[in-house]
Amino acid sequence: MEPIIQVNNVTKEFKVLNRSEGLKGSIKDLFSHDYKIVRAVDNVSMDIGQGEIVGYLGPNGAGKSTTIKMMTGVLKPTSGSIICNGVVPYDKRTLNAQNIGVVFGQRSQLWWALPAIESFNILKDIYLVEDKDYKDMLELYSTLVDMDSIMHKPVRQMSLGQRTLCDILASFLHNPPVVFLDEPTIGLDVAMKAKIRELVKMLNKEKNTTVILTTHDMGDVDALCERIVIIDKGKKIYDNDIEHLTGLFGAYRTLSVSLSKNKEILTKEELEQMETSVSNLLREQWPDVDMPVSIEDNEIQILVNEAFTGVVKVINAVQDKYKVYDMHITEISTESVIRKIYDGSKIVK
Amino acid sequence: MKCRKYLSMIKAGIMEDMQFRGAIIMTFFGNLLYLLLAFFLWKAIFESSDSPVINGMTFSDTIIYLVFAAALFNFMEMWTVWNMGRDIQDGKIVVDLLMPCGYRRLRLFRGLGEVIVNFFTTLLPTAIIVYFISGKAIHLGLNILWFLISVFFSFFINYYIEFIVGTIIMYTESIWGIDIMKEVVVGVLSGAMIPLAFFPEGFKQIALALPFHAIIDSPMTLLLHPEYGLTDVVNILAMQVLWFVVMGILSDVFFKFSLRRITVNGG
């Protein structure tokens, strides 16, 4: 099947003025030609199929929004090319706009002074949506969220969460094949986040809409995305499903052991002593393997990469030397894996 | 049914404007205050003069002109510079650029609702009041038709000029100074604040060579001079059409050029 979005070797560079400091500096800047080139996106390629939900991740300033802006057509790549729905978005921006829905974080497309339902009616006309399709869509919406409680309130009186919800609904209103959501859950409470995830998931399922989602929240990713693409400093560093992510970057598990009958009464010194001796023990046993030891919740925590040492072996080694009163093993979360990737720590050797 | 798009935007503009009843009332009183000041200023000017006619205009001619010109000027106000400035500064323009409708058209139709409200709240009542208070000094005839045609072009010339000024904000990143400068330049050179007849000759020639006079001076001349022959009328309207075309092309090209600069370089 032909992908709905093709991004081919796209690079985007910004020319920015080198700013000087202070008042004198800012006056000097008025006449300055001292530019530097910032490469925001660096040779990124990906194909996205109809109906996929792709999580587009990366730390702040990685180039996520810049990529989305190029895919929607408000920025033109410095080199490389993009095709979205068979259209080159930055050459035919207005035409492409008919086939996409977009939510840019905190920037609303709703009419500020009017109730949300009025904005929906206007968008219906602007996107030339048929009466019947519009009615069906609103009906579908009302099965997903309590429309009556939000639709009749002026947008400027809404909470951030309600407005984001309305903006997401607005972006799906003309049933576009592709919807871009740039950090839709930023600043929202847990309940609203959950609601928005559910909404996006349902709309994707009902309408087979392709969704490209940028976020910092691993909860969003775990709830929605089968595929994730990670970029860092403009470069794509990962593009696959979540299961592979954990596989590729090591089968990490955390082993927590309690070395005292009553861990609550342990002093800081005692804990630190335990930490050092466990650490030494492990280094003696496995001199080539890096196994970070830390104190967490008055227990000793050991991060084990199962690619090199089995957790059971580690437990045995510890038990040989200490009396273990309690222990538990936890899978490392997607969040920690991704944080490790951002931090640039080389987990894979 | 493409006009559905635009009708809907106009309707929204009207609804949105109605939300700000306070602003409508404030505009009304602000305008009243301005006219009172103008009244006393011009009264003083005429009293200090030896002749009751200055530059071919009597005191009552001048006041009728000023009241009407102010109403016309307010009628066309749809805050284009201000709105564009805000869109550009907070980056909301990105959202507008992703509407399936060109930005210049989007701003125009979103603003038209307000202009329609302005018509009923300022221009029409002012026209009726001036007509009766002045003892029916305004001739009712073909001049009204010429006036209305002229106002159509005035409106677009004004909009295109505002759009050009709004585009300049992409470079300067300051709204305030630019907007005030525009208000003063357009207010004076269009003839909205002082009739062009009162300008010194050289200055008047400059004003007539610029597009701004086509916004207020042209329609007012057509309205208040029913004695003008068809050649005069056609001359004035032709000049307006010329500026309408020139400013239309200029605003479009300048915006597209500036936008390309931003989409390519990142502003």
Ligand SMILES: Nc1ncnc2c1ncn2[C@@H]1O[C@H](COP(=O)(O)OP(=O)(O)O)[C@@H](O)[C@H]1O
């Ligand atoms: N219009 C612009 N002009 C100059 N630099 C920009 C512009 N937009 C983004 N950048 C720079 O490009 C990089 C990527 O930004 P962005 O795509 O917004 O990152 P993200 O959305 O991943 O946080 C950053 O270093 C940012 O400062």
Ligand SMILES: [Mg+2]
């Ligand atoms: Mg961003």
